[in-house]
Amino acid sequence: MTRHPDRADDPDRRSPASDSDVSTHVYLCTGCPLGCRLEVDATEEDVVEVRGFNCRKGERYGEQEHLDPRRPLSTTIWIEGATIRRVPVRTAEPIPRDQVRAVAEALRGLRVTAPVRRGDVVVADILGTGIDVIVTRDLPAVSPHNQLAAG
Known part of the structure; x- marks a missing residue:
């Protein structure tokens, strides 16, 4: 060999x-x-x-x-009070491959409220992996003047 x-x-x-x-x-x-x-x-x-x-x-x-084996996970979650309805998030580090589906399912119903900034932690230590889920885009809160545009 x-x-x-x-x-x-x-x-x-x-x-x-x-x-x-x-x-x-x-x-x-x-x-x-x-x-x-x-x-x-x-x-x-x-x-x-x-x-x-x-x-x-x-x-x-x-x-x-x-x-x-580990994989990064990127997805979107619901956001309230912003100009769009979903905000992109990802795991801060790759997660164990056998937990990708469970982590995605745990994020499915998650909602956050604007404003959010890139790098904000939306879930710390997801499912006990020791890995955080972070926002990957800045989204400001909608001002009352723009409220109709977001609806």
Whole structure:
């Protein structure tokens, strides 16, 4: 079995498992615009080797994707008292992939009131992930003069 050159001689990075316990998984890297096809050799608990990356982001992405896959989530939520009815929000960091649907569902009925500013936290520690949901657009409150335009 070939190993990553930086890891081939590093006894701390070698897997204690035999070669028969290692399986290969293929991922498409989204860490940069290159979109490398990664091959990750891994046991159930550890990554042995990542191949196919053309930058360091790819190597880190392959390890992360195999051990703890995460995804960013962007959506919109209802806003009251603004010129438009929905405001864009996103998770401040990628969330565990298996919680994306639950987080989206938790945001479904959420309503905020204008004004909001980019970066405002609308939900702290969503579903116990330790990750906040933040506003990505400034929306001022509608003045009484513009009330008809928002309705």
